[in-house]
Amino acid sequence: MISAPWPVKQVETEKRRLEILRCLNAAPEYTLQAPILRQHCVAMGIPSTNDQVAAALEWLEEQELACTRRTMARVLVATLTARGAEVATGAATTAGVARPLP
Structure with a gap:
């Protein structure tokens, strides 16, 4: 029996x-x-490109x-x-976002 590949x-x-x-939740002004x-x-071990x-x-x-916006420098x-x-703290869940570990 062949199992499905791990996604x-x-x-x-x-x-x-x-x-x-989680990072935004810990940031000053949540931004x-x-x-x-x-x-x-990347520091948390999740390969990520821009x-x-x-x-x-x-x-x-x-x-x-x-919410997102661009600065004058397009950042x-x-x-x-x-x-x-x-969702960041695990008080709520949303499909498509991993749940935080206890």
Whole structure:
């Protein structure tokens, strides 16, 4: 019997989204630049490119877990929403975001 392959990319994507939310939750004013979020993901062992972080932030904004904007220098900046904080801490769940471990 052949088992289905483990969905590594999906797991990475969901963990990346969670780590972004957790990092924003710990940040002053719940706001950080995308390059800092990328560095955090990499430091947490989640391979991440600039494009992957931008896509994650776009998805999080669609789910109303974060808001994004661009600075005058075109740097992507994200701010956590109240719902995003609930997901970051495990008080709420959202399909597509990994649950934090207890």
